[in-house]
Amino acid sequence: MIFITGCAGFIGFHLTKKILKNKKNKVLGLDNLNNYYDVKLKKDRLKILLKHKNFKFIRRDITNYKKLENIFKYYKPKTVYHLAAQAGVRHSLKNPEDYVKSNLIGFFNILHLSKEVRVNHLLFASTSSIYGDQTKMPITENSVITKPIQFYAATKGSNELMAYSYSKLYSLKITALRFFTVYGPWGRPDMALFKFTKNIINNKKIELYNFGNHFRDFTYIDDCINGILLLSKRKSVSKYDIFNIANGNSRPLEHFIKIIETCLNKKSKKKYLVLQKGDIKKTSASIRKIKEQVNFKPKVSINIGIPKFINWFKEYYGFQR
Numbered sequence: 650m651i652f653i654t655g656c657a658g659f660i661g662f663h664l665t666k667k668i669l670k671n672k673k674n675k676v677l678g679l680d681n682l683n684n685y686y687d688v689k690l691k692k693d694r695l696k697i698l699l700k701h702k703n704f705k706f707i708r709r710d711i712t713n714y715k716k717l718e719n720i721f722k723y724y725k726p727k728t729v730y731h732l733a734a735q736a737g738v739r740h741s742l743k744n745p746e747d748y749v750k751s752n753l754i755g756f757f758n759i760l761h762l763s764k765e766v767r768v769n770h771l772l773f774a775s776t777s778s779i780y781g782d783q784t785k786m787p788i789t790e791n792s793v794i795t796k797p798i799q800f801y802a803a804t805k806g807s808n809e810l811m812a813y814s815y816s817k818l819y820s821l822k823i824t825a826l827r828f829f830t831v832y833g834p835w836g837r838p839d840m841a842l843f844k845f846t847k848n849i850i851n852n853k854k855i856e857l858y859n860f861g862n863h864f865r866d867f868t869y870i871d872d873c874i875n876g877i878l879l880l881s882k883r884k885s886v887s888k889y890d891i892f893n894i895a896n897g898n899s900r901p902l903e904h905f906i907k908i909i910e911t912c913l914n915k916k917s918k919k920k921y922l923v924l925q926k927g928d929i930k931k932t933s934a935s936i937r938k939i940k941e942q943v944n945f946k947p948k949v950s951i952n953i954g955i956p957k958f959i960n961w962f963k964e965y966y967g968f969q970r
């Protein structure tokens with residue numbers, strides 16, 4: 650049995666769908682369907698997953714140790730993909746306690762129970778945000794992560810330390826996945842691509858922090874999922890390991906917006922704002938390690954990936970919003 654937490658979330662949904670394509674796989678998915686963003690979107694993702702007979706869903710919160718323990722003891726998962734977390738950088742400025750609950754307490758519960766039932770492999774979502782404001786690019790996995798500039802990143806960095814200690818103490822195979830700005834169909838409403846597309850369609854202004862001078866290593870969802878699945882089979886050179894999962898190309902936000910405009914055949918109205926507290930100016934990943942170890946090859950550039958998102962968006966919302 651494969652256990653995926655956060656299966657109704659953006660990345661968890663795509664990962665679950667891909668794993669279920671192989672009819673031999675059985676997946677147990679968990680999510681608390683919280684209202685951090687539109688719950689309907691989460692439920693609609695779930696509806697698609699529930700069409701598979703090899704998929705079972707449990708609505709539960711990972712902060713509830715007792716209930717989570719029952720699940721681990723009953724299903725005895727072999728592989729755990731832990732994606733449930735409180736995501737988002739801006740939300741962490743106002744609601745840090747959400748991150749303590751899901752990302753520290755919830756994470757510990759998953760880690761400890763993975764040890765208790767001796768899972769073969771625990772893979773969990775970390776983030777590029779833990780690199781903070783580094784200037785040495787592209788960023789390798791060896792870069793310093795002890796200077797987070799937001800609380801979200803601090804909780805994810807703590808996850809990596811907690812996981813490292815458990816891996817050493819109990820000889821557990823654990824892989825930390827440092828995702829870089831993942832985007833694509835069924836994407837998150839709190840992220841730039843979704844917000845920009847929606848506002849441009851609705852003739853509303855798009856807000857550009859740091860006067861639009863951000864750079865991001867945008868990672869298309871299918872490449873992200875491929876990376877995760879390749880790493881699930883990584884040979885255990887070391888029990889604990891960390892990988893960047895990214896496209897490996899850092900692009901200016903202005904260029905990203907131009908592609909959206911071309912796709913929608915409409916100009917955006919821009920509102921330029923100062924850099925926000927906690928905002929990272931540039932992300933640019935080295936993907937050498939994941940390429941060398943598991944032959945990862947990202948295939949989708951933003952020129953291809955953005956139109957795919959926009960097609961989905963128009964279809965899903967009937968072009969109304």
Ligand SMILES: NC(=O)c1ccc[n+]([C@@H]2O[C@H](COP(=O)([O-])OP(=O)(O)OC[C@H]3O[C@@H](n4cnc5c(N)ncnc54)[C@H](O)[C@@H]3O)[C@@H](O)[C@H]2O)c1
Binds near residue numbers: 829
């Ligand atoms: N999308 C990105 O660009 C990106 C980048 C870096 C890291 N990440 C990390 O990847 C993971 C997945 O991200 P996503 O973009 O799919 O986010 P998401 O918010 O769409 O998915 C997370 C899911 O976890 C669920 N969840 C949250 N707290 C929970 C709890 N306490 N108990 C049970 N379920 C809970 C939510 O309901 C949601 O469906 C997260 O850990 C996130 O921090 C994402």
